[in-house]
Amino acid sequence: MKQFLRYGGLFILFCVLQTLIFERIQLGPFLSPCIYILFILLFPFGYNTLWLLLWSFAMGLSIDLFSAGALGIHASAATCLGFLRANVFKIVTTKGDVGQLATPGLRTMGAQWYVMYVVFSLLIHHTVLFGWESFRFSYLHLTIARIICSTFLNTILIVVFQATLFNQKRGLDN
Numbered sequence: 001m002k003q004f005l006r007y008g009g010l011f012i013l014f015c016v017l018q019t020l021i022f023e024r025i026q027l028g029p030f031l032s033p034c035i036y037i038l039f040i041l042l043f044p045f046g047y048n049t050l051w052l053l054l055w056s057f058a059m060g061l062s063i064d065l066f067s068a069g070a071l072g073i074h075a076s077a078a079t080c081l082g083f084l085r086a087n088v089f090k091i092v093t094t095k096g097d098v099g100q101l102a103t104p105g106l107r108t109m110g111a112q113w114y115v116m117y118v119v120f121s122l123l124i125h126h127t128v129l130f131g132w133e134s135f136r137f138s139y140l141h142l143t144i145a146r147i148i149c150s151t152f153l154n155t156i157l158i159v160v161f162q163a164t165l166f167n168q169k170r171g172l173d174n
Contacts, residue, residue: 007043011059014039019066029142030149036063036074037125038158040082041118044103045089049082056082070133077129084124092116106162118158122151 018036025033040056060078064071089104092113106114126147134143 007055010039010042011055011062015059015062015066018063023063023067027153030146031153032146032150033157034125034129034150034154035157035161037078037081037122037154038161040078040085041104041121041158043085045086049086052082052085053079073129073132076132077125080128081121081125085121088117088120088124092120106159114162115155115159118155119151122154122158123147126150126154 014036018034022033022035027033036059039059040052043052043055056078057075060075061072063074063078067074093109104114104117109117130143130146130150134140
């Protein structure tokens with residue numbers, strides 16, 4: 001129950017941050033701040049995949065409901081990220097690290113591995129998000145530019161949020 005309340009509180013925090021602050025920041029056509037992705041990235045690695053998919057879908061759907069745009073785009077991108085997150089973790093870490101790390105973060109993974117984990121996760125999320133948004137091959141070069149620029153921006157945002165706001169000694173699973 002304690003875990004559910006902690007995740008529920010983080011869910012509300014990230015949903016409010018995204019819809020009331022980051023959705024309203026206009027940085028041009030190629031930069032889209034999406035801080036809510038950190039909610040999905042903060043789950044412990046041993047967390048039940050079904051529950052992670054449900055939390056991811058709920059977060060994406062909440063962002064879709066409270067922001068302007070096509071319904072389901074954020075939900076599909078967040079669910080895809082939730083589904084592939086364990087595979088991304090396996091790609092960026094060595095085999096011995098998988099069982100040792102409970103919650104992803106700068107302190108538990110180290111800066112290099114954590115940034116790689118965030119970049120690969122953002123590339124997955126943004127590819128689905130912007131691919132659905134444009135849904136045309138004629139805009140492929142613009143879609144790729146949006147994916148790259150937004151991945152760069154969101155990597156910086158997520159690493160800064162992770163370094164300043166979340167105490168990795170406790171983690172989310174305590």
